[in-house]
Amino acid sequence: MAYANHIRARYIVVIVLFFICFFGSFLLGKYPIDPVTLAKVLLSRVLDIPQDWPNQTETVLFHVRMPRVAMGAIIGGGLACAGAAYQGIFQNAMVSPDLLGASNGAAFGAALGLFLSVGYRGVSVSAFVFGLLAVSIVFLISQKVKFNITLGLILTGIMVGSVFSAGVSYLKLVADPTNALPAITYWLMGSLASIRIEDALFAGPVILAGILPIMLWRWQINVLTMGDDEARTLGVNAKAVRAGIIVCATLITAAAVSVSGLIGWVGLVIPHFARMVVGDDYRVMLPAAVLLGSSFMLIVDNFARMLTTSEVPLGILTAFVGAPFFLYLILKEEGE
């Protein structure tokens, strides 16, 4: 079938792009590494290769760049996955993974951690816990809504999210303006610069654990886009699948925000881009969105660390790139 071949070719391009971005990101930075050395150092872990590179290269690669590139890929892929899943289960292409307040909750948790100076680890944990808490509150309240469960979820999400973001503003108001305030402000801008191996080991598995069930559910998401009633009569337990996806997407978002701060736009723009490239069928679109999300995040992060001498916060760059890109996609879509 011609249609399928053409999609398959595009899908392969997406996969190749991901690998280029992934390995390319190891090479770039203030301490450039050439591809041959990269290959040698990586292979030296499994094969017996005599060391002809400085120890510094190894340190940079495994302790600085590896956690950053790995987490960039995982966070980008995770946010795109969560966004695409939300768009499916809420039957709305304008939805992003912070719809139900996960990001706002996590931002509040992080701000609270920084305000109380609970230490680096404490901030991540606090962000993660508050992210989950915010969505749990939304979920519990929305169960009381009787008229329209989906609309109830979205409305409660907006309300609870704005309460938490008011909380963040209040913390900024009362924070010590020399230490805590800049820390909170900078943290909210989002960055992968300060990611350490411990972060990767904590957030990485959580995000991957959130991506896996969503990936496995991708046919059911297709059916859910028909609406709850139709999905039920087609044999999908709409409520259960939606609840499961909300749990997974929340784990992804809260874990991502807890180590990288607020990085917007990826969860909204990338699923759109994936739809344009491979179509709306979640069986192909979801893995494509994950790979494109990873690639996008890695590219933007490379700019973040190369553009100026001091790092540009990633959240600012994703907005700078994401918003015009989104407009471009919308205009192009109308033209077809």
Place this chain on the structure above:
Amino acid sequence: MTVAVRNLSFSYKTTEVLREISFDASEGTLLCVLGRNGAGKSTLFRCILGLLKGYCGDILIDGMPACTLSARELSRKISYIPQSHSTVFSFSVLDMVMMGTTAHLGSFENPGKKERAAAESALDMMNISHLKSRNFCSISGGEQQMVLIARAIAQRTKILIMDEPCSNLDYGNQIKVMKAVKNLAKQGYLIIQATHNPEHVFLFADEVLVILEGRVGAKGSAEEILTEELMQAVYGIRVNLHEIEGRKQKFCLPDEKEISYVEAI
């Protein structure tokens, strides 16, 4: 394959919508449900499909109470054919039909070769194989309705419930869809269909169920039960029934007095 409804009553809060509805339907039948807007047709269907809980009375599917079946079990017995509708995301016609096979897949399973073959043979059965690679959103309303019927066939249930499949369709497509539905009934399917068009009932229905103010107004063959009095009770206008000699076919027209205002103006 039988559907038996026994003393079914349903209320939204304090408003009673269905009152003691009872009827039986078995395979090989096209059962048309007539009733004015808001008479409770959709509510009845939603109860049978398991989308509304909290009704009184029993709905028996092949003798088993529907309320004891899970969504999944029910979806292997009854399929629902909605009105042709637009979708938020665009799927190919083949994918759309394959969604019918979901009832037979595991929760984490994607449709494979077998499901694809089932979808293709369903498309074939409806004579719309040529639409296979088209985008569901880009085909006509009549074609969409045919695709949704094919989806129900791919679902491999023998009971189909259709909510006004011909609304939004042009005259030709209405007849095409009704012919296809009638064909399915002849092949042994049980089709329960809401309709607003009495002509379709006279032309195609094996049986008619008339819902009047949430109760069963009458049930039987169209020729026997659809009288001028009943039509007036259902639709609130005076109706004349006519018969064409050569075709032995009944049809109805609004009474002359109903349209006399046209001259008065």
